[in-house]
Amino acid sequence: MKRYSHPGGHVFYRKMKHARPMVSHGQGIYLYDSDGKRYLDGSGGPLVVNVGHGRPEVVDAIRRQLEAVAYAHAIMFTSKPIESYAASLAKIVPIPDARFYFLSSGTEVVEGAIKLARQIQQARGEHERHLIIGRRQSYHGMTLGALSLSGRAALRGPYIDMLADMPHVSTPYPYRNPMTGEEFAYQLEDTVLQYGPENIAAFIAEPISGASLGASVPTNDYWPLVRQICDRYGILLIADEVMVGLGRTGRWWGIDHWYVVPDILVTSKGAAGGYYPLGFIAARGSDIENIQQVLGDFNHGGTFSHHVVGAAAGLATLNIIQDEELVTNSARMGVLLGAQLESALGDHPHIGDIRGRGLFWGLEFVRDRQTKEPFPAATHLAWQIWRRAFDNGLIVYYSQGCADGFAGDIIMVGPPLIIDESQVGKLVELFVKTVKGLPFA
Ligand SMILES: Cc1ncc(COP(=O)(O)O)c(C=O)c1O
Structure with a gap:
């Protein structure tokens, strides 16, 4: 995938070494970059996009x-x-x-x-x-x-x-x-x-x-x-x-x-x-x-x-x-999202816990499900998963440090509250594809 780094540009960002594509527009639960690539916005960035993109x-x-x-x-x-x-x-x-x-x-x-x-x-x-x-x-x-x-x-x-x-x-x-x-x-x-x-x-x-x-x-x-x-x-x-x-x-x-x-x-x-x-x-x-x-x-x-x-x-x-009764939709779609994540990934050897309420879900990744040992902080696993999801056309939110302040990898899923049943299915499909493709060394 083509990534833009704008070496001659005048902007600096929080993640300094990470090159990012140029966003072009958004519609519903999707964002598009300037190459025409589509991303299902499964977290509304950091849980922001409540009513979807492009609302007139x-x-x-x-x-x-x-x-x-x-x-x-x-x-x-x-x-x-x-x-x-x-x-x-x-x-x-x-x-x-x-x-x-x-x-x-x-x-x-x-x-x-x-x-x-x-x-x-x-x-x-x-x-x-x-x-x-x-x-x-x-x-x-x-x-x-x-x-x-x-x-x-x-x-x-x-x-x-x-x-x-x-x-x-x-x-x-x-x-x-x-x-x-x-x-x-x-x-x-x-x-x-x-x-x-x-x-x-x-x-x-x-x-x-x-x-x-x-x-x-x-x-x-x-x-x-x-x-x-x-x-x-x-x-x-x-x-x-x-x-x-x-x-x-x-x-x-x-x-x-x-x-x-x-x-x-x-x-x-x-x-x-x-x-x-x-x-x-x-x-x-x-x-x-x-x-x-x-x-x-x-x-x-x-x-x-x-x-x-x-x-x-x-x-x-x-x-x-x-x-549009989106609070009710959040509760209803949330139950579906949680159930689908659990059924697709609940037995995954490196997912220790799937938790949440409504359209607010977190998955905690662990090296060992029995001992709950996290992956070493230097692995930056959540970031790696985030990147892979992004390449697959899915936006999730990542966080690290839940176990001891530094190690402990979390992926958060929190799509726009307008999401419907088939879109929940698509989101889970893209996330499962992302997780199943990981090497988990
Ligand atoms: C619970 C909570 N409080 C406060 C903040 C800070 O919000 P902002 O990033 O808009 O300044 C955040 C951001 O993630 C948050 O999650």
Whole structure:
């Protein structure tokens, strides 16, 4: 396959040695490169493309908004798209009387959420509460604040001396960690007591683990117990739904699987389906009003916050998800996808676990199924699988480090929520072809 490296070009990317083809266009669940090669987008990049590529409804909404007005600063104006979008979101988030703050990425909403948690606590008179508890296997974003909460050793590595020292607890990982929900809750409580509840502002976690643990689903008692601990010590619960929000797991929100209500919820990736960089923070009306009364303002803002075009794109995307009942489709197609992956690959000698909910699946590759020994980190197996799938015309998402921070290979499958039965079959066929062709040395 022809690969473009643009040796004379002026762009640098994260994966520096990897040459990539030139994308040309997208339609439905497919992307096409400039050579005409077609790729089934089995993960929407990193779980972004919720309503599929080439949707005229979203494109038209963006175009209409651009023609009307492209930018108006949030300190100076509100707008119909922003107000309507927030009103629609208020009906689907689990937080009562929710209020919304719009930003442009997952990292930004996490960064904003930790500042909001701090200010909610200050407005309650809890001025010492400045620590945010994160989890060891987690990812919350690329800025130094969000990375301080994240646990991914390989991503923290070069910047470790620059990160804030935040407490971390274990992450549910049934495949490798037999701890019960109660044991996780004890550990969280121990950590709270060790640092002093009066110093803890919030606990942040992904309701179902994203790339760090590849769609690892906690046991059913985990989230209700976490909620209890947070309530007991006045700690805010932040649900990081950046990857799993808005229907990805077959319910509107990952946390909805356990009927738990967070204090703050953040999401991004699929919010505008990739048509616009968009994310938002949702918080309780009573907490926002308290900040207004006690502190006056939320001391946080950015040039592109509450972007009117982003709101138009988000609203159009949300309308499609509702009109086409894509949350239900995610649940239905998710069952099919999981069953087909299990039936085709469940006995594979190097696949240790297949897990997920809705259209959010992770496959963990191991050298030895009995001992769960991972492949050595230097093999970069997940990356090799990703590349082979790509050559076969299938896009999946890869991640490494689930076993010990460095080794442990995961492939994630999370196609657009519009996928239908025959397309699920095609996706699995391409993935099976990819895996069966691997040498697994
Ligand atoms: C759970 C979670 N939170 C936050 C982020 C950061 O989002 P972004 O890459 O949009 O900054 C990610 C990205 O993968 C994520 O999966």
